[in-house]
Amino acid sequence: xxxxxxxxxxxxxxxxxxxxxxxxxxxxxxxxxxxxxxxxxxxxxxxxxxxxxxxxxxxxxxxxxxxxxxxxxxxxxxxxxxxxxxxxxxxxxxxxxxxxxxxxxxxxxxxxxxxxxxxxxxxxxxxxxxxxxxxxxxxxxxxxxxxxxxxxxxxxxxxxxxxxxxxxxxxxxxxxxxxxxxxxxxxxxxxxxxxxxxxxxxxxxxxxxxxxxxxxxxxxxxxxxxxxxxxxxxxxxxxxxxxxxxxxxxxxxxxxxxxxxxxxxxxxxxxxxxxxxxxxxxxxxxxx
Amino acid sequence: xxxxxxxxxxxxxxxxxxxxxxxxxxxxxxxxxxxxxxxxxxxxxxxxxxxxxxxxxxxxxxxxxxxxxxxxxxxxxxxxxxxxxxxxxxxxxxxxxxxxxxxxxxxxxxxxxxxxxxxxxxxxxxxxxxxxxxxxxxxxxxxxxxxxxxxxxxxxxxxxxxxxxxxxxxxxxxxxxxxxxxxxxxxxxxxxxx
Numbered sequence: 001x002x003x004x005x006x007x008x009x010x011x012x013x014x015x016x017x018x019x020x021x022x023x024x025x026x027x028x029x030x031x032x033x034x035x036x037x038x039x040x041x042x043x044x045x046x047x048x049x050x051x052x053x054x055x056x057x058x059x060x061x062x063x064x065x066x067x068x069x070x071x072x073x074x075x076x077x078x079x080x081x082x083x084x085x086x087x088x089x090x091x092x093x094x095x096x097x098x099x100x101x102x103x104x105x106x107x108x109x110x111x112x113x114x115x116x117x118x119x120x121x122x123x124x125x126x127x128x129x130x131x132x133x134x135x136x137x138x139x140x141x142x143x144x145x146x147x148x149x150x151x152x153x154x155x156x157x158x159x160x161x162x163x164x165x166x167x168x169x170x171x172x173x174x175x176x177x178x179x180x181x182x183x184x185x186x187x188x189x190x191x192x193x194x195x196x197x198x199x200x201x202x203x204x205x206x207x208x209x210x211x212x213x214x215x216x217x218x219x220x221x222x223x224x225x226x227x228x229x230x231x232x233x234x235x236x237x238x239x240x241x242x243x244x245x246x247x248x249x250x251x252x253x254x255x256x257x258x259x260x261x262x263x264x265x266x267x268x269x270x271x272x273x274x275x276x277x278x279x280x281x282x283x284x285x286x287x288x
Numbered sequence: 289x290x291x292x293x294x295x296x297x298x299x300x301x302x303x304x305x306x307x308x309x310x311x312x313x314x315x316x317x318x319x320x321x322x323x324x325x326x327x328x329x330x331x332x333x334x335x336x337x338x339x340x341x342x343x344x345x346x347x348x349x350x351x352x353x354x355x356x357x358x359x360x361x362x363x364x365x366x367x368x369x370x371x372x373x374x375x376x377x378x379x380x381x382x383x384x385x386x387x388x389x390x391x392x393x394x395x396x397x398x399x400x401x402x403x404x405x406x407x408x409x410x411x412x413x414x415x416x417x418x419x420x421x422x423x424x425x426x427x428x429x430x431x432x433x434x435x436x437x438x439x440x441x442x443x444x445x446x447x448x449x450x451x452x453x454x455x456x457x458x459x460x461x462x463x464x465x466x467x468x469x470x471x472x473x474x475x476x477x478x479x480x481x482x
């Protein structure tokens with residue numbers, strides 16, 4: 001039988017194996033651990049580097065010694081290029097996320113006279129846990145004239161976020177779909193987000209002020225937890241019909257009406273999960 | 289074994305390894321370099337109790353994993369584990385075969401230090417190759433096998449040569465470490481005979 005000490009070593013080795021095979025994104029904590037553990041090593045590493053530089057001076061490609069001033073200039077240039085590389089990498093990641101977001105939009109949204117605009121969520125001091133709180137977006141550097149009050153805001157994967165409530169040069173506010181002021185929304189109930197051709201029922205959802213939406217439906221309608229609700233409201237622009245409004249979170253009996261049941265719907269894009277959105281313009285339809 | 293002696297020496301050796309590693313690097317052998325930590329692990333593994341040996345190997349490897357400049361990839365993320373597992377495996381190999389050698393002799397320490405350096409480097413290379421094959425790790429492409437083998441041999445030889453000095457100094461400090469194991473079979477026989 002294993003003793004406790006052997007078991008401890010075994011567990012440590014098992015955890016070490018798991019850590020060694022983790023993806024870089026999941027091992028961000030390892031940099032913090034490393035920073036702590038290497039504190040003691042740093043003075044000796046610096047001593048080693050100094051000794052190294054003294055015993056083996058830096059040489060250029062032709063084998064000639066490099067004077068310290070040139071070396072410092074080269075190192076500064078290297079650091080500057082490294083910073084530039086990191087900035088460009090972040091920028092490239094951001095642009096790739098925007099492209100993915102635009103690709104996920106319905107074709108009708110992409111065919112609009114004014115192309116969709118991608119925006120990031122602004123970091124604010126708002127209560128992110130409040131599911132009905134308005135979402136503040138970072139105004140774009142260019143093209144703010146393309147944004148209008150009432151434009152539809154969509155997160156990745158065709159998830160409806162809400163509508164633009166205020167659009168100024170300094171501030172963009174989105175009213176989430178679960179906000180009480182949004183009003184009733186007509187949706188189609190589908191089994192799984194993929195099968196959109198045969199809706200099971202049409203439902204009128206009503207925000208309940210607690211971050212979710214509710215509807216009372218006939219008990220004979222085959223509603224299941226996890227079912228998707230697609231936007232089919234004629235009051236919303238035609239080009240955003242079919243966006244996912246939410247998913248059925250719970251089914252509750254109604255004591256006063258035994259033949260009906262209450263469907264509780266969680267918005268497909270809860271405000272606290274929003275990082276980047278696309279704004280689908282309704283400009284052409286305003287004039288219609 | 290006295291951990292209060294082991295840890296300071298380990299930290300110093302790991303720091304110096306990171307700092308002066310390139311000083312002794314053999315460029316035509318793929319950048320093979322001696323390892324002070326490997327000498328320390330060999331020294332401990334030859335004399336300490338089996339449990340202390342494995343823990344010492346793990347700690348030594350962990351210190352190499354977090355050593356300055358150990359980050360890799362575009363994010364320079366530190367991967368904890370490859371050296372920790374490699375050094376533990378190397379310490380275990382020494383444990384298996386240490387009954388056959390004179391544990392407190394310098395030539396033994398030189399040879400075993402080389403074995404530790406090569407075994408740990410082999411284990412680290414294996415883990416990095418495994419990471420390369422895993423779809424989620426985004427690990428760098430491993431070096432060709434010939435280059436790796438050349439570097440392993442270079443590591444072993446360079447570590448063995450450096451152990452002439454460092455190992456000699458460590459052997460002189462054996463009393464400070466308070467290794468609590470019995471001497472090796474042949475050492476014991478030699479003592480009885482002498």
